[in-house]
Amino acid sequence: MNASRTARERARAELTQEIKEEARRQLAAEGAQRLSLRAVARELGMVSSALYRYFPSRDDLLTALIIDAYESIGARVEAADAARPPADLRGRWRAISQAVREWALTHPHEYALVYGSPVPGYSAPQETVVPASRVPIALVKLARDAWASPTSAPSTEGPPLSPTLAAQAEQVAAALAPGLPGPVLTRYIIGWTQLFGMISFELFGHLVGSVDPADDFFAHAVEHMADFVGLPADTPSPS
Amino acid sequence: MNASRTARERARAELTQEIKEEARRQLAAEGAQRLSLRAVARELGMVSSALYRYFPSRDDLLTALIIDAYESIGARVEAADAARPPADLRGRWRAISQAVREWALTHPHEYALVYGSPVPGYSAPQETVVPASRVPIALVKLARDAWASPTSAPSTEGPPLSPTLAAQAEQVAAALAPGLPGPVLTRYIIGWTQLFGMISFELFGHLVGSVDPADDFFAHAVEHMADFVGLPADTPSPS
């Protein structure tokens, strides 16, 4: 029977969710390596061995949390991007950058889980690759739109690309933004590393004593990097 | 007696070093949170309680390692900087950047310990602040020298600084580079975050699938950021 079958299945899906939620709560409270199956089970009023009906091991639970974290920040970034008019290129850059930072500040341990030091003894399986690429893909799409836009004049100037780097850029562009010149794409990659570097420094305490609190510095850097990647200023005069 | 007194003290200093070395070895092999007093003692052929004559707790040993790591990368960066003629501004920028990366690649777990996610339940004590600032100080000194140099024309253009950010920049400059304009200093801070962001991404696996191996991308980004902070090109014609 369909309905009754779904009853059991629905219970399973719900509990799986609850386990992940409780695990996320502990992650937020204690950090990744303090996360223990036993504590999760305890909090859920189950016996620890029961969790093995849902996750074959602690590492699998961790993997699920990592994937969820990537999906969460990816969805947030995509939504922020989509909320702007596609032609508002600089606005999209800002929106994406702010979305990353806000997500990081509201989910510091999940951020640390995916962008901080790798959990020792744990190596991320293949399944995390696609979710992990949502943010960079959003940036490459923006790069592509900017390149295609007449209002924008991304600079292809700058240090020359070595053959190796040019080939790497070519390979990335081929999949997501055919025709996007390597010198432009590499500028976005630099912007991408700057964005996450800045947020990691803020979150991990390396800005204390200089530009902390970092709100203004962040906004300032975002504008700088928007210039750097060649996005047009705020009120472009449409030709 | 002086000589005999030093005998005991020398033994103590030596063992303290050996403990740290063994701890570092385990750090390199297993990562920070796998580091255990018992394992260190075991490896050293001591009983675990003996370590308490040298470090009052596990956290103190961790602190010692963190300080050593900061001192190690700081010394490396300062040496690389000092090895260039002071007037070779871009060469110094390159040397500093490369020194950071090389240190990170040869000491990945120590890098993760200080620049990765904070160890949960452990908060870095005040004593780490000074060692931690050696790298940023090297950069600010370079900024100061570049600002003072006639061959260099650091740009004060760019997005305006908010009053808060201007004040923060002013405070940093006051201590290390009086007179250095905020817009210039903030460019260096952006460069600093980009540098570490790029290295963290490389080390933590986020460049896989795009610009990994990252050697060429790294060199390219270093040149870009040298331009960004306004360092003169390689063969400056002395005025």
Next chain:
DNA sequence: TGTACATCAGTGAACGCGCGTTCACTGATGTAC
């Protein structure tokens, strides 16, 4: 130079803890006829 005492390094046993994982089991839910 020799003795009496104080300091210190290292021992070994113990405390109390929490962890991941396995396994045989019970009882409820679902399926086939």
Next chain:
DNA sequence: TGTACATCAGTGAACGCGCGTTCACTGATGTAC
């Protein structure tokens, strides 16, 4: 609609592990006179 069987979720006990830290102790090293 009712019964016989199969599947599945959750239990409870247990295994084996390693950890940080404390404490009373022994014996060696250092100090004062």
